[in-house]
Amino acid sequence: MAxxxxxFWAGWIAVITVVSLAGLGWLIFSIYFSAESADEHGDGPVWxxxxxxxxxxxxxxxxxxxxxxxxxxxxxxxxxxxxGSYSGALRWSQGGRFDANVAAYETEFGGIRELVAGxxxxxLRGNPALMKSAQSIFARQCAVCxxxxxxxxxxxxxxxxxxxxxxxxxxxxVEQSIRAGRTGIMVGWSAVLGDAGVEQMTQYVKTLAAQPxxxxxxxxxxxxxxxxxxDGAGNxxxxxxxxxxxxxxxxxSDAAIKHTIALGRTGEMPGFxxxxxxxxxxxxxxxxxxxxxx
Amino acid sequence: xxxxxxHQRLERNAGLLxxxxxxxxxxGGLVQVLPxxxxxxxxxxxxxxxxxxxxxxxxxxxxxxxxxxxCHSQQVRPLLAEVKRYGPYSRAxxxxxxxxxxxxxxxTGPDLHRIGGRYTDTWHRVHLLDPRSVVNNSIMPxxxxxxxxxxxxxxxxxxxxxxxxRLGHPYTxxxxxxxxxxxxxxxxxxxxxxxxxxxxxxxxxxx
Numbered sequence: 001m002a003x004x005x006x007x008f009w010a011g012w013i014a015v016i017t018v019v020s021l022a023g024l025g026w027l028i029f030s031i032y033f034s035a036e037s038a039d040e041h042g043d044g045p046v047w048x049x050x051x052x053x054x055x056x057x058x059x060x061x062x063x064x065x066x067x068x069x070x071x072x073x074x075x076x077x078x079x080x081x082x083x084g085s086y087s088g089a090l091r092w093s094q095g096g097r098f099d100a101n102v103a104a105y106e107t108e109f110g111g112i113r114e115l116v117a118g119x120x121x122x123x124l125r126g127n128p129a130l131m132k133s134a135q136s137i138f139a140r141q142c143a144v145c146x147x148x149x150x151x152x153x154x155x156x157x158x159x160x161x162x163x164x165x166x167x168x169x170x171x172x173x174v175e176q177s178i179r180a181g182r183t184g185i186m187v188g189w190s191a192v193l194g195d196a197g198v199e200q201m202t203q204y205v206k207t208l209a210a211q212p213x214x215x216x217x218x219x220x221x222x223x224x225x226x227x228x229x230x231d232g233a234g235n236x237x238x239x240x241x242x243x244x245x246x247x248x249x250x251x252x253s254d255a256a257i258k259h260t261i262a263l264g265r266t267g268e269m270p271g272f273x274x275x276x277x278x279x280x281x282x283x284x285x286x287x288x289x290x291x292x293x294x
Numbered sequence: 295x296x297x298x299x300x301h302q303r304l305e306r307n308a309g310l311l312x313x314x315x316x317x318x319x320x321x322g323g324l325v326q327v328l329p330x331x332x333x334x335x336x337x338x339x340x341x342x343x344x345x346x347x348x349x350x351x352x353x354x355x356x357x358x359x360x361x362x363x364x365c366h367s368q369q370v371r372p373l374l375a376e377v378k379r380y381g382p383y384s385r386a387x388x389x390x391x392x393x394x395x396x397x398x399x400x401x402t403g404p405d406l407h408r409i410g411g412r413y414t415d416t417w418h419r420v421h422l423l424d425p426r427s428v429v430n431n432s433i434m435p436x437x438x439x440x441x442x443x444x445x446x447x448x449x450x451x452x453x454x455x456x457x458x459x460r461l462g463h464p465y466t467x468x469x470x471x472x473x474x475x476x477x478x479x480x481x482x483x484x485x486x487x488x489x490x491x492x493x494x495x496x497x498x499x500x501x
Contacts, residue, residue, distance in 0.1 A: 034298075
């Protein structure tokens with residue numbers, strides 16, 4: 001991090017700085033304390049009987065002010081980096097301060113990290129302080145997509161608080177969803193099914209939710225059951241959602257279901273492995289898996 | 295001669311006074327600005343930094359045009375809280391292909407220097423078209439027109455690349471030749487998303 005100028009420029013900076021400070025020192029001393037500093041009036045014009053042009057220094061407190069600034073500058077340049085490549089008696093650097101803060105942070109949270117790593121999810125859920133942290137992590141990292149209450153939104157981002165899980169609701173599965181992300185791909189079927197077929201399949205999907213026992217049409221068994229299951233229960237390995245739950249990622253309207261069947265969907269959840277640490281991920285898993293699975 | 299005498303001479307000679315003022319005001323620049331122009335870590339691209347592709351460049355110009363920078367900074371400061379929130383702090387070398395740089399100084403919305411890869415293209419599209427549909431109390435304006443205008447509506451992408459090449463950005467003839475094709479069929483919103491998705495990408499999220 002210490003990124004100091006090279007030799008020539010270090011010298012350049014140091015020389016100009018020192019010469020300017022010395023020059024300023026000479027200037028104020030000679031203005032205030034040399035023999036000629038007494039008030040002397042030139043031969044210039046006189047107005048209103050007594051007013052004449054003079055050449056006087058500014059009030060004396062200016063001298064003290066400038067002198068104090070000079071002293072502060074010199075002390076600063078001795079303690080902190082600034083004079084060429086000299087890094088200052090305190091060895092202070094922005095990067096060094098940052099690293100120290102990070103180290104202090106790691107120490108401060110070391111204990112909590114161990115506690116979380118060794119605890120059951122049930123225990124974590126019973127700890128209000130930890131659940132509050134989990135909620136703020138969620139608010140920062142996840143809420144823009146899944147909503148502040150994890151209630152899902154925009155008919156694009158799933159509800160994580162209900163008991164319906166596309167990719168499985170066991171802690172291990174939820175952790176996998178968070179770590180590596182998920183991409184659910186359903187291709188469009190309009191070419192295969194035709195308009196009438198899409199319409200028919202839409203109606204079937206809608207009845208499935210109301211009456212799960214409805215016998216599937218041939219086309220469903222042929223084209224859909226491999227992923228969504230013969231009974232429409234879905235398949236968490238493929239991320240194929242249940243069609244009997246009545247809960248829809250993309251909304252339950254005819255138009256939305258038809259859109260999915262005809263044109264397909266690609267739902268993408270980014271992976272958070274690189275943005276969150278193990279403790280944060282475990283807290284999120286505890287937060288999200290409290291409501292069981294169906 | 296002493297300081298007062300010098301002062302009198304300066305005050306009575308306008309040319310000398312002008313020179314004196316210029317000289318004194320130049321000292322700060324000579325010490326602070328001039329050496330940094332020659333400092334490698336400030337003038338060489340960082341490991342994750344490359345010249346903008348045609349689509350990203352159009353997106354960047356739209357970002358400037360729409361004033362996104364008045365609400366969003368692109369500068370993660372080396373402070374623990376910021377690094378925890380946004381990702382690794384910004385390096386000088388990451389801005390060498392930014393003319394002008396978009397560091398900004400006002401955060402009405404969050405910093406965007408590490409936004410690349412954080413969300414999906416779908417999210418950005420929904421959010422730019424209607425921020426309230428995903429962040430219900432957002433005060434960010436909606437930008438529906440971005441989805442209507444073609445990315446190369448101005449038709450001057452080759453000129454923009456040539457100007458940057460003149461300024462030292464390493465675009466090849468092939469880059470410039472193929473630029474219009476890369477914008478073909480895309481709208482301004484695609485360009486903005488492409489620009490956002492490469493911001494800060496390529497650095498590990500943790501230090």
